Amino acid sequence: MSNREQELDTAMQQVRCIECLAKVQVRKSAWEQTSVQWTDEALDLCRERPARATGNLPRDQFVGCETLRAAVRDETVQGNLKLADRAAAS
Amino acid sequence: MHMVRVDPQPLGDQSPHADPARYARGWHCLGLSHRFRDGGVHRLAAFGVTLQVQADGQDQLTARLEAGHSPQDLSCLEQDGLFYVWHDPQGNPPPQDLTIPRLRSGTGAEDDEDLEWSAWAWKETTLAASTGQVMEHVVHLADSPHVTESEQLYFKNVFEGQLATQYFEGPLHHSYQLQDPGQNAAAIQLADSVAGYYGPAVMIAQLDYVMEDRNLDAIVLTAHYPIDEQHLVLMTGVMVRTEQPPAPELKTAAAGHATQILRSITGAVRAQLDDAAATGCRAACGASSPVAALHRWYSQFFVDEQDVSPQMTERFEYEVDTTMPMDLWTRSSARNLILRRVNGKQLA
Numbered sequence: 001m002s003n004r005e006q007e008l009d010t011a012m013q014q015v016r017c018i019e020c021l022a023k024v025q026v027r028k029s030a031w032e033q034t035s036v037q038w039t040d041e042a043l044d045l046c047r048e049r050p051a052r053a054t055g056n057l058p059r060d061q062f063v064g065c066e067t068l069r070a071a072v073r074d075e076t077v078q079g080n081l082k083l084a085d086r087a088a089a090s
Numbered sequence: 091m092h093m094v095r096v097d098p099q100p101l102g103d104q105s106p107h108a109d110p111a112r113y114a115r116g117w118h119c120l121g122l123s124h125r126f127r128d129g130g131v132h133r134l135a136a137f138g139v140t141l142q143v144q145a146d147g148q149d150q151l152t153a154r155l156e157a158g159h160s161p162q163d164l165s166c167l168e169q170d171g172l173f174y175v176w177h178d179p180q181g182n183p184p185p186q187d188l189t190i191p192r193l194r195s196g197t198g199a200e201d202d203e204d205l206e207w208s209a210w211a212w213k214e215t216t217l218a219a220s221t222g223q224v225m226e227h228v229v230h231l232a233d234s235p236h237v238t239e240s241e242q243l244y245f246k247n248v249f250e251g252q253l254a255t256q257y258f259e260g261p262l263h264h265s266y267q268l269q270d271p272g273q274n275a276a277a278i279q280l281a282d283s284v285a286g287y288y289g290p291a292v293m294i295a296q297l298d299y300v301m302e303d304r305n306l307d308a309i310v311l312t313a314h315y316p317i318d319e320q321h322l323v324l325m326t327g328v329m330v331r332t333e334q335p336p337a338p339e340l341k342t343a344a345a346g347h348a349t350q351i352l353r354s355i356t357g358a359v360r361a362q363l364d365d366a367a368a369t370g371c372r373a374a375c376g377a378s379s380p381v382a383a384l385h386r387w388y389s390q391f392f393v394d395e396q397d398v399s400p401q402m403t404e405r406f407e408y409e410v411d412t413t414m415p416m417d418l419w420t421r422s423s424a425r426n427l428i429l430r431r432v433n434g435k436q437l438a
Binding site for chain 1: 246285294402
C-alpha cells in the first residue's frame with residue numbers, strides 16, 4: 001500500500017449529529033460500510049445513549065445512535081461524505 | 091499447525107525468553123466448576139506457571155498461581171456453573187465496572203436447578219496458538235463472503251471501554267452451520283446474534299436462530315486461557331432455552347452446535363496462522379479497519395492500568411449493512427445529483 005493510499009484509507013471525516021452537539025469521525029468505504037470513531041465527550045453529549053445500562057448482557061449494550069446514523073446517511077447522499085474506496089479509485 | 095494433547099503432558103521444548111511473558115489482565119474462565127469440587131487439589135498449566143484450584147473449608151473454590159517463591163491468590167467467581175479467575179500482572183482486584191453477567195435466571199449455581207435454560211453442552215480443546223490469534227475471529231465475519239454477495243446482512247463491531255460487542259443479523263455463517271445434522275436437527279435459516287467480549291478472554295453470545303419449524307434461543311460462551319505464550323485452552327459452552335417439557339432434540343442441537351463453533355474457531359485460527367506463515371506478515375490495514383480497531387482495544391489488557399490510553403478504549407463502531415437496498419442509495423444520490431444540476435442551471 002502506497003503512502004497516498006494509506007492516507008486515503010485512514011482519512012476520516014467529521015460528521016455532526018443533527019440532534020445534539022456531538023461530533024464524530026466517520027469513514028465510509030462503501031455505501032453499506034460505515035466506521036465511526038467517537039470521543040468520550042461526544043458520547044456524553046449523545047441523547048440516545050442511556051445514562052445507565054439496564055443490564056449487563058450483550059443485548060443490553062448501546063448499539064449506536066440512530067439519529068447520527070441518519071445524519072451520516074444524509075451527508076453521504078448529499079455527497080459531503082466521500083466514499084473512501086471511490087476516492088482511492090478516482 | 092497441530093493440536094497438542096491436553097494436560098498432563100509437558101508441552102515440549104520451548105526456548106527460554108529474555109523477557110518474561112505478559113498475560114492479559116482480565117477474567118478468565120476455567121470451565122465447569124463441578125470438576126473442581128471432587129475434594130482434591132487441581133493443578134493446571136496456566137499463565138506460564140501452575141494454577142492450583144481447590145475447594146476451601148466453606149466449600150468455596152479458591153485459585154492460587156504458584157509463581158516461584160511468591161504464590162499469588164487470585165480473585166474467583168463461580169456463577170452459572172462456571173468457574174472464573176481474575177488475572178492481573180499488577181495484582182489489583184477486579185474492577186467494579188467489568189462484571190461477567192449472570193446468564194441463568196435461577197439462583198442455583200448448578201445446571202439442574204435452572205428450569206429456563208438447558209445444562210451446558212461443553213467442549214474444550216488445547217490449541218497451539220497465542221491468545222491474540224483467537225480474538226480475531228470476532229471481526230472476521232466482516233470479511234466473510236456474505237458481505238460481497240447480495241445477501242441481506244447486518245454486521246457491526248463496537249469497541250468501547252473493556253467491552254467488544256459484535257452484532258450479526260443474517261444467514262448463519264456457513265462455518266457455524268451443523269456439518270453433520272442429526273435426523274431431527276432442522277437447518278438454521280437465519281441468525282440474530284449479539285456477542286460481547288467481557289475483557290480479553292470471555293465472550294458471551296445471545297443467539298436467536300430461526301429454524302424451519304421454530305425459533306431457538308441460545309447462549310454461547312466462548313472463552314480461553316493461556317497455558318503459555320504459544321498454547322491455550324479454548325472452550326465453548328452452549329445452552330438453549332428449554333421448552334416445557336424440554337424437547338430432547340434441543341439438547342442434541344445445543345451439543346452439536348457447541349462442537350461446531352469450537353471447530354469453526356479452531357479452523358479460523360489455523361487458517362490465520364497458515365495465512366501468516368504463507369505471506370510472512372499480516373496484510374497492512376488502515377486505522378479504520380476492524381482488525382486495527384480490535385488490536386487497539388485488545389492492547390489495553392497488556393499494559394499497566396495507568397498506561398491505558400483513550401485510543402484503546404474510546405468507542406469505535408464498524409458497521410456493514412446491506413439491508414438498505416443499494417438501488418435506494420443509488421436512486422436517492424442520483425436524484426440529488428439531478429437536483430444539484432437543475433439548481434446549478436437555475437443559478438447560472
